[in-house]
Amino acid sequence: MLRLTSLIAMLAAFFVGLPRVVAMPVSETGSRAPADYAIPRQLRYSFTLRNTTARPITKVEFLTLAPVPRTSHQWLEKLTATHPYRVSRDSLGNELLRFEFETLPPYASRIISITADLKMAERGTEASGGDVARFTRPERYIESSDPRVSEIARAVRDPSALRTVRQAYDWVAANVQPSDYVPDDRGALYLLEQRRGDCTEFAYLVAALSRANQVPARPMGGYMLHGNSIVGPADYHNWAEVLVDGRWLIVDAHQKSFAEHETDYVAMRIISTEPAEDAPAVGFNRYEIRTPGVDVSMN
Structure with a gap:
């Protein structure tokens, strides 16, 4: 497994100068998969955010990855989350989801659940574009x-x-x-x-x-x-x-x-270990909380 190391500083660098950050609804429907992508797969994953303090915490920010929208083997048709998010895509094709909560009360929890509906290709389709x-x-x-x-x-x-x-x-x-x-x-x-x-x-x-x-x-x-x-x-x-x-x-x-x-x-991430201006932070793995006093666990 890749490791979660030094992420706060690297994620801060990632969000400087991103080419596209778009507000998304709770449910995002992509384009219909071509015929080569014929096998349905559904992936579900969730996280629990907890305020560990006796005070309200404001401006809570949580980041995680969506499945890579397009590869030779997979096509993301729909992404549904229990809370609104924003999405950033890089030149490698990775998508990073950003969830924000205005206030998290003392000792309160929030559960974020994500469902990805994909179509898979039994034989890898021809690669297109990219460096x-x-x-x-x-x-x-x-x-x-x-x-x-x-x-x-x-x-x-x-x-x-x-x-x-x-x-x-x-x-x-x-x-x-x-x-x-x-x-x-x-x-x-x-x-x-x-x-x-x-x-x-x-x-x-x-x-x-x-x-x-x-x-x-x-x-x-x-x-x-x-x-x-x-x-x-x-x-x-x-x-x-x-x-x-x-x-x-x-x-x-x-x-x-x-x-x-x-x-x-x-695939949740195409990996490059070298920093790039528009690529997710080196070392970013699956999720990260950017707010002190809030813990996160994958369920």
Whole structure:
């Protein structure tokens, strides 16, 4: 899992100069999914905000992610929340929801529930638009230019991009072991050296080996659903998407799944670990409360 670290300062930087912040109603209906997106999925998640003090707290601000509206595998048709929100979208395609409460009485609670109705594509649709080149460059935790990563990348390289990615996936699945959740991001190089890590490091290493071979790859964060699901904090997961022949493939070495069960993966975030002017704050994971005296938990 990605970690919730130093978020208040980074989120403050994120909201400076955003290109689009639009007030939204409680229920937002998007465009109808194309025919390729034929499998319905409903994702539900909720949070409890609590005033932990004996005084009223004003201007309460809470932020969380919506499912990514459009990917090769998912299409968000409708988003419903129990409270009004504002939404900001970045150039990666991520959407951040911002809830505001004028006053939260002493020791009072508010429950925010969100329901996302999606359509999933059984086979990834063709990628369109976006800066694909950004997903071929090294960045923090995706050390694709490091000689130790490059050595493994050369060993799995093939004239076919698909076989290159498959061999990178096979190498990771065979040579590193899953660990329990680790509270800090450590990156691809760490996993390569230690041969043990959680799903975040697996995603970073698959992305690094792919990028070292000039195959675009990006870590993703979200949930694995088996049908319609209510998700909690322990359900969050990371995997990689790799661009081959114009389509993003889901590559999850941690779960030993190569372009399989792709309709079970609901992306909440396309991950970049490098700051960008219009991208969500580096390190932002699932949610954040920006008001002292208010605690938040995912239900």
